Amino acid sequence: MLGSGGNRLTWDRLPRRVHEAVAALLGSPVVRALSQPGGFSPGSADRVVTAAGQRAFVKAVSPAQNGVSPRLQAREARITAALPPGLPVPGFLGATTAGEWEVLVLEDVDGRHPALPWCAAELRLVLDALAGLAGRAAAAGGGRAQRRPVPRGAGPGHAPPDARGRPGRPDDRPRRFRRVLPRQRAAARAAGTA
Incomplete structure (x- = not known):
């Protein structure tokens, strides 16, 4: 990103x-x-x-x-x-x-950053790649993906810990992330992935 x-x-x-x-x-x-x-x-x-x-x-x-x-x-x-x-x-x-x-x-690989906000075609490529990785993980895990519990409060509004390691609050997210996330959700809906 x-x-x-x-x-x-x-x-x-x-x-x-x-x-x-x-x-x-x-x-x-x-x-x-x-x-x-x-x-x-x-x-x-x-x-x-x-x-x-x-x-x-x-x-x-x-x-x-x-x-x-x-x-x-x-x-x-x-x-x-x-x-x-x-x-x-x-x-x-x-x-x-x-x-x-x-x-x-x-290894150095050719590539570029995705456009922000995400466009539907690029989002589809990323989601397809993630689905492929999940399939490989499932195959390696005996047919089911290995999952770890999601920390309480984690998700789109979850903020990383602050510099002292204390849990972040959603309002701690930089302003640009609060604006980008709704556009990403809209792109996912437009691509039929949400």
């Missing part, structure tokens, strides 16, 4: 130890980087090319940008590394810690 991205770090502003950690994971130094706008993390998100010609997508964040983001990114790395092969997701290439920085390296 496309966020403001206005505070996102760029590759050239990352410390040398992060560049060195990425080079060690990929086996070759990065010679070209294109920083990606958008998203919700204040850390970097960069499409890189190494001296050996390998492409990768690199995410790096430290507590200086946001105290919670490194922990979230480390969790993302653990989950991504544990995904079974054959899923239509970027492959896990590696993760490491470089000082206080959490670094995640994935």
